[in-house]
Amino acid sequence: MSSRPTTPALTGPVPVTGVVPPGVVPTVDSPPAPQYRPNAKYVLLLGLMCALPAISTDIYLPSLPDVARDLKTSATAAQLTMTAMLIGGAVGQLVIGPLSDRFGRRKPVLVGVSLHVVTSILCAVAPAIVPLIALRTMQGFFNASASVVAMAIIRDRFVGSDASRLMSRLMLVIGVAPLFAPSIGGVIAGQWGWRGVFGALAIFGVVLWVVVWRRLPETLPPERRREGGLKSALSGYRKLFRDRHFVALAILPGLGVAVLMSYVVASPFVLREGYGLSAHQFSLLFAVNGVGLVAGAQVNAALVRRVAPIRIVRVVLPVSLGLTLVLLAIAITGWGGLIALLVVLWLILAMVNFVPPNASALALSRHGEVAGTAAAVIGATQAGVSGIVSPLSGLLGGDAVAMAAVMVGASVAALLVLALATPAYHRDGAWTV
Structure with missing residues (x-):
C-alpha cells in the first residue's frame, strides 16, 4: 500500500496529491475509504465485472456477417446491434449508479447480471433483426450494472493513488479479455452459429453471478446509503x-x-x-x-x-x-x-x-x-x-x-x-x- 495519506471528499478543494490542506474538514457523508489490501481473486472478480460489456461486444464481432445473412438484413442493420448495446450501456450506467447508492452494491449487480443471462438467451432465439437490436439494447443496459458497481466498490474502499493503482491492475483483466474474445467468438460461431455465441454469454453470466453472490462483499453499509x-x-x-x-x-x-x-x-x-x-x-x-x-x-x-x-x-x-x-x-x-x-x-x-x-x-x-x-x-x-x-x-x-x-x-x-x-x-x- 502507498505510504501517502488518502483523502475523502472534502468541504473545500480536494488536493490531488492526497494531502489534506490545513483547515479543511472532511464531510460526514463521505468518510475515508478503509485501508484494505485486495488479493488476486478480488482483482480478477472486479476485472471480470468491468469487462462484461466489452466481452459481450467483442465476442460477437466475428458473427456480424452471419447475423446479416441469417436474418436477411443489411450489414448496416447488423452493425446497429453493436451501437444499440453501447447506447443501452450508457443509459444503464446512469440509472443503475444511483440505485447502487440507494440499495447497496450487491443487489443491483446480482439483478443486472441475472437479466443479462435472460436477454442473452432471448438474443439466441431472436427471429428478426429488430427484436435483436432491442434485446441488445437491453443487454447493454443490464451489463452496465457490473461495470458501474465495480467502480463504485473501488471508491468505497480506496481513494487517490491506491484507487488509481487498483484500476490499473484491473486493466490487465479488462485489456486481456477482449483480446481473446473475438477469437473465442469465431470458434463458437464456427461450431454452433451466431446464436451459440449468445448461449456462451448466458453461461458466462451464470458463472459470474455465482461468483459475485459467493465472493463479493457488500461495501456500502446501510448507514451510508442515500434515501429517496x-x-x-x-x-x-x-x-x-x-x-x-x-x-x-x-x-x-x-x-x-x-x-x-x-x-x-x-x-x-x-x-x-x-x-x-x-x-x-x-x-x-x-x-x-x-x-x-x-x-x-x-x-x-x-x-x-x-x-x-x-x-x-x-x-x-x-x-x-x-x-x-x-x-x-x-x-x-x-x-x-x-x-x-x-x-x-x-x-x-x-x-x-x-x-x-x-x-x-x-x-x-x-x-x-x-x-x-x-x-x-x-x-x-x-x-x-x-x-x-x-x-x-x-x-x-x-x-x-x-x-x-x-x-x-x-x-x-x-x-x-x-x-x-x-x-x-x-x-x-x-x-x-
Whole structure:
C-alpha cells in the first residue's frame, strides 16, 4: 500500500496529491475509504465485472456477417446491434449508479447480471433483426450494472493513488479479455452459429453471478446509503455537474477511449487495405498492440506508488499529443513506411491507459458519498464517446490519415480540458482539483 495519506471528499478543494490542506474538514457523508489490501481473486472478480460489456461486444464481432445473412438484413442493420448495446450501456450506467447508492452494491449487480443471462438467451432465439437490436439494447443496459458497481466498490474502499493503482491492475483483466474474445467468438460461431455465441454469454453470466453472490462483499453499509427515489438521484447528478473539476476529470477517460476507439475501428482498413496485411498478420499486430495497452496500465500501477496521479496525467497528455502528431505526419508523408507507423502507434496505445485510471480515481475521490452515481457519469461518458467516435475515422476517409487525425483531435481536447477546466497547470503550485 502507498505510504501517502488518502483523502475523502472534502468541504473545500480536494488536493490531488492526497494531502489534506490545513483547515479543511472532511464531510460526514463521505468518510475515508478503509485501508484494505485486495488479493488476486478480488482483482480478477472486479476485472471480470468491468469487462462484461466489452466481452459481450467483442465476442460477437466475428458473427456480424452471419447475423446479416441469417436474418436477411443489411450489414448496416447488423452493425446497429453493436451501437444499440453501447447506447443501452450508457443509459444503464446512469440509472443503475444511483440505485447502487440507494440499495447497496450487491443487489443491483446480482439483478443486472441475472437479466443479462435472460436477454442473452432471448438474443439466441431472436427471429428478426429488430427484436435483436432491442434485446441488445437491453443487454447493454443490464451489463452496465457490473461495470458501474465495480467502480463504485473501488471508491468505497480506496481513494487517490491506491484507487488509481487498483484500476490499473484491473486493466490487465479488462485489456486481456477482449483480446481473446473475438477469437473465442469465431470458434463458437464456427461450431454452433451466431446464436451459440449468445448461449456462451448466458453461461458466462451464470458463472459470474455465482461468483459475485459467493465472493463479493457488500461495501456500502446501510448507514451510508442515500434515501429517496428519483428526486435523490437527480439531486446527486445535480451536485456532480455543479462541480466543474469533477466534470473535467470525468471527461478525460472518455477522451482516452476516443484515441483507442479510433484505432480499433480504423485499424482493419488501415492495415489490411492500406498496407496489404493478411488477416493473420493483422490479428498478430492487434495482439501486440494489446500487449502495449496492458503494459502501460501496469507501469502506471507501479508509478502511482511514487508519483501523485495528477502529476502523471499532466505529463502524459502532452506526450500523447506529441505522439499523435508524429503519427499524423507519418500517415501524410509516408516517412518510415509501415514500421514507423506501427512503432509510433504502439507507443500511443501504451500511453492510453495512463489517463483513465488516474482521472477516474481523482474524480471519484471528490464525491465518495455518491460513488455509484459518480461512477455512472464516468462510465456513461466513456460509452457515449465510444459511440460518437466510432464512425468518425470512416467519415473522414477510413485511412491512416483519418485515424491519426481523430487521435490528434481527442488528444488536443483532453489537454485543453485539463489545462482550462482544472488547476493542474497553475503556476502557484496549488495542485488541487
